[in-house]
Amino acid sequence: MHGWVGKILRVxxxxxxxxxxxxxxxxxxxxIGGRGLATKFLFNEIDPSVDxxxxxxxxxxxxxxxxxxxxxxxxxYMVVTKSPLTDGVACSNAGGYxxxxxxxxxxxxxxxxxxxxxxxxxxxxxxxVQIKPxxxxxxxxxxxxxxMIRSEIRATTKVRETQISCIGPAGENRVRIACIMHSGxxxxxxxVGAVMGSKNLKAVTIRGMKGVTLADADSFKKLIADVSDKIxxxxxxxxxxxxxxxxGISRAYKFGVLATKNFQEGCIEGVDGAEKVLRDNFFVKSxxxxxxxxxxxxxxxxxxxxxxxxGEGPEWESFGLLGPDCGxxxxxxxxxxxxxxxxxGMDTISAGGTIACAMELYERGFLPEKDVxxxxxxxxxxxxxxxxxxxxxxxxxxxxxxxxxxxxxNKYGHPELFMGVKKQEFPGFHPQGFQILGLGYATSNRGACxxxxxxxxxxxxxxxxxxxxxxxxxxDYIASIDSSGLCxxxxxxxxxxxxxxxxxxxxxxxxxxxxxxxxxxxxxxxxWNIERLFNLKAxxxxxxxxxxxxxxxxxxxxxxxxGQVVRLGEMxxxxxxxxxxDINGVPTAEKLAELGLSQEGGR
Amino acid sequence: xxxxxxxxxxxxxxxxxxxxxxxxxxxxTVNPKxxxxxxxxxxxxxxxxxxxxxxxxxxxxxxxxxDALALIGE
Numbered sequence: 001m002h003g004w005v006g007k008i009l010r011v012x013x014x015x016x017x018x019x020x021x022x023x024x025x026x027x028x029x030x031x032i033g034g035r036g037l038a039t040k041f042l043f044n045e046i047d048p049s050v051d052x053x054x055x056x057x058x059x060x061x062x063x064x065x066x067x068x069x070x071x072x073x074x075x076x077y078m079v080v081t082k083s084p085l086t087d088g089v090a091c092s093n094a095g096g097y098x099x100x101x102x103x104x105x106x107x108x109x110x111x112x113x114x115x116x117x118x119x120x121x122x123x124x125x126x127x128x129v130q131i132k133p134x135x136x137x138x139x140x141x142x143x144x145x146x147x148m149i150r151s152e153i154r155a156t157t158k159v160r161e162t163q164i165s166c167i168g169p170a171g172e173n174r175v176r177i178a179c180i181m182h183s184g185x186x187x188x189x190x191x192v193g194a195v196m197g198s199k200n201l202k203a204v205t206i207r208g209m210k211g212v213t214l215a216d217a218d219s220f221k222k223l224i225a226d227v228s229d230k231i232x233x234x235x236x237x238x239x240x241x242x243x244x245x246x247x248g249i250s251r252a253y254k255f256g257v258l259a260t261k262n263f264q265e266g267c268i269e270g271v272d273g274a275e276k277v278l279r280d281n282f283f284v285k286s287x288x289x290x291x292x293x294x295x296x297x298x299x300x301x302x303x304x305x306x307x308x309x310x311g312e313g314p315e316w317e318s319f320g321l322l323g324p325d326c327g328x329x330x331x332x333x334x335x336x337x338x339x340x341x342x343x344x345g346m347d348t349i350s351a352g353g354t355i356a357c358a359m360e361l362y363e364r365g366f367l368p369e370k371d372v373x374x375x376x377x378x379x380x381x382x383x384x385x386x387x388x389x390x391x392x393x394x395x396x397x398x399x400x401x402x403x404x405x406x407x408x409x410n411k412y413g414h415p416e417l418f419m420g421v422k423k424q425e426f427p428g429f430h431p432q433g434f435q436i437l438g439l440g441y442a443t444s445n446r447g448a449c450x451x452x453x454x455x456x457x458x459x460x461x462x463x464x465x466x467x468x469x470x471x472x473x474x475x476d477y478i479a480s481i482d483s484s485g486l487c488x489x490x491x492x493x494x495x496x497x498x499x500x501x502x503x504x505x506x507x508x509x510x511x512x513x514x515x516x517x518x519x520x521x522x523x524x525x526x527x528w529n530i531e532r533l534f535n536l537k538a539x540x541x542x543x544x545x546x547x548x549x550x551x552x553x554x555x556x557x558x559x560x561x562x563g564q565v566v567r568l569g570e571m572x573x574x575x576x577x578x579x580x581x582d583i584n585g586v587p588t589a590e591k592l593a594e595l596g597l598s599q600e601g602g603r
Numbered sequence: 604x605x606x607x608x609x610x611x612x613x614x615x616x617x618x619x620x621x622x623x624x625x626x627x628x629x630x631x632t633v634n635p636k637x638x639x640x641x642x643x644x645x646x647x648x649x650x651x652x653x654x655x656x657x658x659x660x661x662x663x664x665x666x667x668x669x670d671a672l673a674l675i676g677e
Contacts, residue, residue, distance in 0.1 A: 002631075070622035070633040104634065211634025217626060224623075224666075231668055241615075288615040291622060293668035295615045 002215035003065030003511035004028050009107045009129065011122060013199055014055055014114030018129045023108055029513045030596065032520075033064035033108060035091045036483035036527035038080035041111065042089065043530055043600060048537035052084035052191075053174060053198040055115035061102060061165070061204065062109040064485025068100030068212050068290065069510045070220070072227050073487035075099055075289035083190040084198075085176045085350070085404050086422045086447040088535040090190035093451070094165075095289035095297075095487060098182040098206065101163040105208030112199060121149065121166070121203040126210060134202040141343035142168040142181040143311070149205055166203035167193040168345025170392040174198055175402040177350035177425075181342060184297065184312035185289070188347045190424060190446050191404075215512025223509055227502065231293060241286050244296040245489075246275035248316030248428070255461070256559030257433030259325040259426065261378050262356040263419040263550060266430045267559040270329035274319070282335055284310070289487065296489060300335055307336035307385065314338035314348060317450060320428025321352025326359060327378030337384050344392025350404060353425025355387055357405040357418055366412045372397045416549045422447035422540065431547065431566050432556045436460075436467040438566030439575060442545050443471070445531035452478055454492045464567050468574035476524035483527055526595040528579075529587050533600055542585035545572065605676045607640060607651050607661055614671035618642055620663035627662055640672075 004023055011018040031037040038060040050056045059081045066074040077099030083090035102110060105126050112122075119134040137145050145166045153162060163182065170178035171193030178193030179186045187193075214220050231237055239247070249271055252258035256266040282302060286295035301310040307330075314322065314335060322341075323334040341348045361367035362376040369375055373396065376383055390398025400408055405425050409418035420426050424447025431438035440453030455474035460467075477500065481491055484507055491499050500517050507515040535544075546552075547566055555563045576583060580591030592601040621638035629637050639654040640663050654661075656674060664672040 068633065070619075070626070072619070100635075104636065209634075209636050211625065211629060211632035211637065213632045214626075215631075217631040221623070221626065228619075228666065228668060237668065286615065288617050290618055293615060293617050293619065 001025055001028070001511075002213045003069055003507070003513075004033065004108050005103060005106055005210070005212060007107050008109045008111060009124070010111045010113065011129065011131070012113045013116040013120065013131070013201060016116070016131055025513070028065070028108075030523060031527060032480060032483035032507075032523050034062045034067070034076065034078040034483040034485055035080065035093070035479065036523065036530075038062035038078060038109060039089060039091065039527065039530055039534065041109070042080055042082070043534050046082065048082065048534050049539060050082060052082045052087065052195055055113075055199070057082050057195060057198075059112040059192070059195050059199060059201070060109060063099045063103050064483050065511045066506055067485030068103035069214065069485070070224065070291060071486065071506045071510065072224060072231070072291050072293070073490040074291050074485050076482075076485050076487055077102060077187075078482060079180055079187040079192045081192055081195045082538065083192070083446065084174070084194050085191040086424050088422060088445065088447070088538050088540050089531050090192050090446055091482065092179065092187035092189050092192045093482060093488075094180070094182055094185045094187040095292070096163070096182045096185035097290050098163040098165050098185075099485065100290045101206045101208050103208065103212055104210050105206050106210045110204065112201060115198065116200040119200045119202050121201065121205060123153065124204070124206045126208055137202045138172060139169060142166055142345045143343055145203055146183065149203055153205065162205050162207045164203055164205045166345070167196050168343060168392065170194070170344040170346040170402070171197035172202075173392070173394045173402065175346060175392060175394065176404045176407070177347045177354065177402070178345055179347045181345050184287070184342065186342070186347070189349065189449065191347075193345050214510050216509045220509040223502070223505055237293065241295040243275040243279060244286070244298050245316040246278050246319070249274040249319055252320065252429055254560070255433050255458070256556065256561040257430040259320050259428050259430055261327045262325060262360040262417065263426065263430055263548075264360070265558060266433060266556050266561050268324045268327070268329060271324060274331075277331060281331065292487065292490065294490065302332045302335050304332035307332040309336050309339045311339035311342055313342065317428040318348035318352070321349045321356070321425070322384065323352070325352050325356040325428075326384055328381050328384060330381040333381035333385055337388055340385060340388040340392070344388065346388070346392055349427050350425040351388055351391065353419060354391075354401050354405040354408060355384055357409055358401060360417050361409065361412050361414060364414075364417075366414050371400070419548055419550070420448045421547060422544050424448050430556070430561065431551055432564040433561040434461045435464045435566060435571065436471050438547060438551065438568055439467055439471050439571045440475070442547050442568055442572070443475075443575060445528065445535055451488055454478065454488070462564060464570040468571050469578045472575060472578040473521070475528055476521050478524070479527040480520050480524035483523070522595070526597060529592065529595055529597055530600060532587060533597070536586060545585055605656060605674055607654060607656065607663065608673050608675045609640075609642065610671045610673070613669050614642055615669050616642055617669070619666045619668065620672060623662045623666040627657060
C-alpha cells in the first residue's frame with residue numbers, strides 16, 4: 001500500500017498486551033482513513049449503546065493516507081470514540097506533529113481497548129510498544145506531563161524528540177468536555193480526553209523512524225510545487241502568520257454573529273479589531289504544524305499581574321466562547337482562561353459555553369448563589385478564570401460545570417438555556433446570522449460544530465432555499481478531508497475555488513487507489529452515513545437534529561443580524577431528502593445500498 | 604565551501620524541506636528522519652549532513668515557503 005502504511009496497532013490495557021494487524025486495502029479505500037476508517041472500526045467493534053466510560057468503549061487515534069505524506073497541510077490525526085458528552089460518535093481532530101509521527105512509527109491507526117488498573121502511558125518506538133507506569137504523572141497538567149515524559153525518556157534516546165498526546169486533570173476526572181492535548185494542539189471537542197482518563201491512560205508517546213511511500217512521487221512533487229506556487233501568490237501567506245484565526249473575531253463582529261451572553265445577543269463593544277490588540281499586546285511567536293507554512297498557531301504571553309501567564313492561543317472560537325459569550329471583553333482574562341483550559345486539558349469552546357450557561361441561570365435566578373459561592377454575573381472575568389480551574393479538578397461548583405452545559409441547565413430545571421446541539425455547546429458564530437450554519441449545527445453528527453459545514457457565504461446568509469443541498473455536499477466533502485489527514489484551515493477556507501480538484505489529486509498520487517472527485521465525495525457521504533447509523537443505534541433520533549428554542553424563536557435583538565431566527569423547518573425536510581433519508585432522518589435502504597452500507601444498516 | 608544555511612528567525616519548522624530532501628534520497632518515500640537537512644527542534648550547529656546540494660540546485664530551498672533557507676559560500 002502507498003499513503004497508508006498498512007498496519008494497525010491494537011493495545012489492550014486490561015490485559016496489558018498489544019498486537020499488530022494488517023489494514024484491509026478495500027476498507028481503507030472506501031473509508032479513506034482518519035475519521036472515516038476509525039468510525040467504521042468503532043461501529044464494528046463496540047455496541048453503540050455502551051457506557052462511554054466503560055472499558056468496552058474504544059479510543060482510536062487515526063491518521064489518513066495524506067498524514068505525513070508531505071502533502072501541504074497533511075498533519076492531522078483524529079481521535080474517535082463514543083462521546084461522554086453527546087452519547088453519540090466523537091471525532092476530534094488535531095494537528096502538530098503527532099499524527100505524522102504515528103505514521104512514521106509504522107501505523108495508520110492506534111486502537112486502545114479496555115482499562116488499565118493503574119495509571120499508565122504508552123511508549124511507542126516503531127515496533128517496540130511499552131505500557132509504562134504513570135502514577136507519578138497523575139494530577140499533572142498537560143504542560144507538566146509533556147515536560148516530565150520528555151525528560152524521562154531523553155536519557156534513553158539518541159534520536160530527536162518524541163511526540164506526545166496527553167490528558168490533564170480534566171481527562172483524569174472524567175470532565176465531560178475534556179480534550180487530548182499535544183504540544184498546545186487540542187483534539188478538543190466531545191470529551192475524548194475523559195474517555196482516555198476513564199481508561200487510566202495518561203499519555204501516548206511516539207517516535208517513528210520509518211517513512212511513507214508514495215504511489216507516484218513524480219506527479220506528487222509536481223502537485224506540491226503547484227500548491228506551493230498558489231500559496232506564494234496568496235495574501236493568506238502574509239495574513240495567517242500575522243493573525244492566525246483571530247480575524248474571525250472581527251468577521252463575527254462585522255456580521256453581528258459573535259456569540260454574546262449565552263447567545264442572547266450577536267455583538268459586544270470592545271472586540272472590533274481584536275486581532276490587532278492580540279497581536280500588539282499578547283503575541284510572542286507563531287508556530288506551525290507538519291508541512292504547513294501558514295503558522296496559524298500563536299504563542300502568547302499575558303503581563304497583566306492579575307492574569308499572568310504564557311502559553312498557546314486563544315484561537316478565535318475559544319476567544320468567542322470564553323470572552324463575549326460570558327459577557328467578558330477583558331483580553332488578559334480571556335487569554336489566561338484559554339491557558340488554563342489547555343493546562344487542565346479541557347475544550348475551550350465547551351468550557352466557555354458552559355460557564356455562559358451558568359451565568360444566565362444565575363442572572364435569571366435559577367442558580368442559587370450558595371451553589372457557586374459568590375454572585376455569577378455576565379462579565380465577571382475573575383470568576384471565569386477561577387471556575388475553569390475548579391471545573392478541571394471537579395472542585396466545588398466546578399463538579400457541576402464539569403458535566404457540561406446541557407446537564408447543568410437540566411439540573412437547574414431550565415434545559416432551554418443550554419446553547420448547543422446534541423448536548424454539545426455551540427462554537428463562536430451565532431447561527432442566526434447564517435441560515436446554513438444553523439442547519440449545519442443542527443445536523444452535525446458530533447453535535448454543534450463549526451468544522452462540519454463551512455459553505456456559508458456572506459451574500460446568501462439569510463436565505464434558506466438551496467441551503468440543504470449545499471450543506472449536504474459540504475459535509476461530505478469535509479468528511480473526506482477529515483479522513484484524508486489534511487487540514488481544514490487550508491483546504492476549506494482559502495483554496496475554495498479549486499479544492500475539489502486538488503484534494504482527490506493529492507489522494508490519488510499518494511495512494512494510487514483510484515480516487516476521483518466523485519468517489520472521494522461518495523466516500524465522504526459513506527462516512528457521514530456510518531456516523532449517522534452509529535448515532536441512531538446509540539439512541540439519538542431526528543429529535544436531536546434541532547436547535548435551542550432561543551435560536552428558533554427569539555429574534556436577534558440588535559446589530560446587522562437584527563430580527564433573524566434560524567428557519568430550520570424550511571431546511572430540514574429538504575436536507576433529509578438530499579441525504580436520501582426518510583422523514584425520520586433514517587437512511588433509506590436504497591441509500592445504504594448505494595453506499596455499500598446495507599450490512600451496517602441491518603445490524 | 605558552499606553550505607545551506609537555515610535562518611531560524613524565518614524557519615517555522617514545517618519540515619517541507621525535510622520532506623523534499625528525503626524524497627531525493629529514499630526512493631518514493633517521505634521520511635524526514637532520512638533527510639540531510641534538519642529543521643525541526645532547532646540544532647544550531649548542524650543544518651545539513653552529507654548534503655550535496657542536489658547538484659547545485661537544492662530542492663529544500665525551492666520548497667521552503669518561509670524564506671528560511673539559502674545557499675551560502677563558494
